[in-house]
Amino acid sequence: MDKFFSPKSIAVIGASRDPKSPGHVAFRNLINSEYRGEVYPVNPKAERILNRKCYTKVSDIKAPVELAVVMVPAKFVAEVIQDCGKKGIRHAVIISAGFGEVGNREGEKKIRQIAKKNKIRFVGVNCMGIYDAHSGMDFIFNPKHRMERPGKGNISFISQSGALGVVILDWMSMKGYNLSKFVSYGNATDIDETDLIEYLEKDRSTKVICAYFEGLKRGRKFFEVAKRIKTPIIAQKGGKTEEGNKAVSSHTGSLAGSTEIYSAAFKQAGVIQANDMEELFDFARIMSTQPKPKGKRVQVITNGGGMGVLLTDDIINNGLELAEISPKSRKGMKKRLPGYFVVKNPIDLTGNATSKEFGIALDAAIKDSNVDMVITVVLFQTPALDANVTEVIAERARACKKPFVVVSAGGRYTEVLKKKIEDAGIPSFSQPQRAARALSVLYNYWRGK
C-alpha cells in the first residue's frame, strides 16, 4: 500500500494540454508538488505537456512506473488498465467516472476483473485521488489557488465523496489544521474503506483517522477491523434517510443501509460519530492532541460572562460536570485577583482581565486535583487584554497534563490569535457547545479503557 502514497514514479494517463481540464491540472499540480519521484504524462494526442515528453501509452515508457493515475474517459479505462498490466504496474488510482454511479455496473465489473487478472490493486473508480502531505504527492485536479492544501500533520482523512473531501482539505488549510494522508476512494471498486483503515493503522504519521462514508463495502469486516485497531476512527455518514440513500446510489453507487443499524454498529466498534464536517475535525483535533482525562469535571475560565453561561449549559447537556475547585485554591486565587472577579465555576475574570490574571486562574485550575479538564474562554476584543495572552495560555497548556481547550470567537484579529493557539497544539473552538461536545467525546472514548 505504501506505493499509493510515496511511489518512486508516477504515470498520469490522460494528462492534457488544455489548462482547464482536470487531466492538465492534476499533472501540473503533481510536477509542482513537493513530490520528488519521476512523473510521466501519457496521452496519444500530445507530444509534450508542460515541457515534458509525452507517451502514447504507458507501456511505451522505458523506465519503471510504480503508480498509474488514470484520468481517461470511462470507455478507455479497460484498455488502459490492460496496458498498465503489460507494463508491470501493480498500483493505480482510477479517477475516471461513468461507472456504477450512472448505472454502468458492467463496465465497473470489467475493470475489476482486468485489474485482478493483471494483479493491479486500485483506488477508485470515480474519485479525486490521493494527497500525502508528508511525501508531498498531490495530483488532486483542483487548481491550488482555488483549493489550498493542508500542511504536514497526524490526521488522515478518507472520503467516499471527492467533493466533500476537497472542501474539507481547503477548509482545513484556511484553519491551519494539518494532515497526514487524504484518500478519496469513490466507488471503492477494489481498495475499500476497510483496506484503508487497516493500512492507516500501521502508518506512523497517522494518529487519528477521519472518514466520510456513504456505504460500507464489507460491513462485517469493517466493524471487525474498526473494533480491533487502536487508532481512533471518527466517521460522518451520508445517506441517513431513505431519500438520502437514493441520492447515494446515483453518487457512488453504494448501498447506504439503515441508519439505526449503522449507528449501533459504529458505537459497538468504538467508531466516533460526527454529525457534520466541522465535528469530524473538532473530534480529530481533540483526539490527536489531548491526553486521557481522569474524570469528567470541567473547569471554565472566561473573560466573557455570557460565554461562561453558554458553556455551563453545554457542559451539562453533554453529560459532563462542573468541577468544584478546592477551597484552598479558591482562597489563593481570591487573594491575587480583584474582588469583583467571580471565583466559582465558571471563573469569570470579566472584560477587565489581563493576561497576568488569566495566568493566575489557569495555574490554579491546572494544579487543582478536583479539576479533570480545562476550558479557557479568551475574548481578544477587550482593551485590557494584551496579545501576549496567547503565550500565557500556550505555556500553561504545555505544562498541563489534563485535556485543555480554548474557546474564542470574533473577527479577523481573533482569527489571527486563534491560529497561534492552534499552532501551539491546543484545539480552539468558536462555538462553546463544540468545545463541550469535543471534550465529552474525548471522555467517552477513554472511559473504561
Next chain:
Amino acid sequence: MDKFFSPKSIAVIGASRDPKSPGHVAFRNLINSEYRGEVYPVNPKAERILNRKCYTKVSDIKAPVELAVVMVPAKFVAEVIQDCGKKGIRHAVIISAGFGEVGNREGEKKIRQIAKKNKIRFVGVNCMGIYDAHSGMDFIFNPKHRMERPGKGNISFISQSGALGVVILDWMSMKGYNLSKFVSYGNATDIDETDLIEYLEKDRSTKVICAYFEGLKRGRKFFEVAKRIKTPIIAQKGGKTEEGNKAVSSHTGSLAGSTEIYSAAFKQAGVIQANDMEELFDFARIMSTQPKPKGKRVQVITNGGGMGVLLTDDIINNGLELAEISPKSRKGMKKRLPGYFVVKNPIDLTGNATSKEFGIALDAAIKDSNVDMVITVVLFQTPALDANVTEVIAERARACKKPFVVVSAGGRYTEVLKKKIEDAGIPSFSQPQRAARALSVLYNYWRGK
C-alpha cells in the same frame, strides 16, 4: 427612545486619558465614529482628553446634553445620575458594573430610584452600550482593530451579555453581515428587552430582531408584545440548565427560569429559537432577505455529489420535502446538459459543471411550479468553474420569487466568492444542514400566516 440611538449630543462620564482603559477607548471610538453630534468628556481628574476640553461634572457643561454614557466605578454612579438629573438629561447608558450581578442589589435599586425621581430612562447597568450602524454612533469600549463593526443593514440585535454581543458584531463584520442597531442591556435595571423590541418594531431600518436573553424582566408582558408585533424575533437563551441558571445569576443577576416553560412560551409567541450564535444569524439572514415560500418542496442543484447526499438527509430531517421537477422541465434540461449529469433531485452537475450549465439548471428549477424553494450548492474549487458563476447565480436569485439560498464551503478563494453571493442578498451557508434548517424555519414561520 430615539435619543438612545441618534442623540444630538453625548457626554461620556468616566472618559479617561489612559489608552488601555475602557473609558478612553469608548470616548475615542465615539469621536472617531461616523456620529456627527457633539461629544463631551467628563472626568474631574483631567483637563483635556484627546484634545477636547474635559468637564468636572456633567452639570458644568453649558450646552444641552441628550445622552449620558456612564463609565465610572459603581460607587460613583448614584452621584453621577443625580448630577445628570440636575443637568436635565433624560437618557443614559450605564456601562458600570458591580451591582446585582455581584450581590449589590441595594446599590442597583438605589440607581433605579434616583433615575426615576429624575425622570431618567437608562440602558444598563453592567453592559457594553449601544452601536447604531445607521447613525454611526459607537461608544463600544473595544478597540476597532480588535473588534470590527458591521456595516449598515436591517438586522437589529439586543444582547443581555455584552461579551457575546461584541463577539457577534466582530464575527458579523468578518462575514460581511450587516446591522441596524445593537444594544447590550446587561442587568436591564430600567430599559428591558420588552421596551427594546417594542421600540425596534417601529424602527424603519429594522426588519428582523435578534436577541440573546439570559432571563426576562417582565415575562408575561414580553410574550404579549412578542406575539403582537409583526417583526420576526429570533432568540437564543442562555441558562438552560440548573447550573447554567446559577452562572446567569452571577452574570447579569437575572432569574433564568425553567427551559421548558420558556421554550413553550417562545413557541406560542412565535419567537424563533436559535441553538447557537450562528443560527441566530442564519435565521436572521433568511428572514430578512427571503420571501414567503408557497410550500415545502426543495430543489437541490449541486456540483458536488456528496453535498447533495448530505443536503437530502438534512432536508428530510428538517421536515421539508424533495421537489419533483416536472417531466417537461426534466426533458428540457436533459437535452441541454451532458448525459452523465444526474437530473433528479439533487440535480448533480458533477465536478465538470460550468457556469452556463448552472444557469440551465437554475432556470428550470426557478420556473418549475413543483419547486417551492431552491438550494444551490456551488463548490468553487473545480477547474471547470469560472468565477463568473457568482454572477450567474445572483442574476437568477434576483429574478426568483421563491426562497433561494446557496451552500458553499472551503478556504480563502471560496470565502471571497461567497462574500459576492452574500453581497447580492443571497444567504449562503458552509454547512448543508444549516441551509436546510434555515429554510425549515422560514417555512414554519410563514405557515398559516
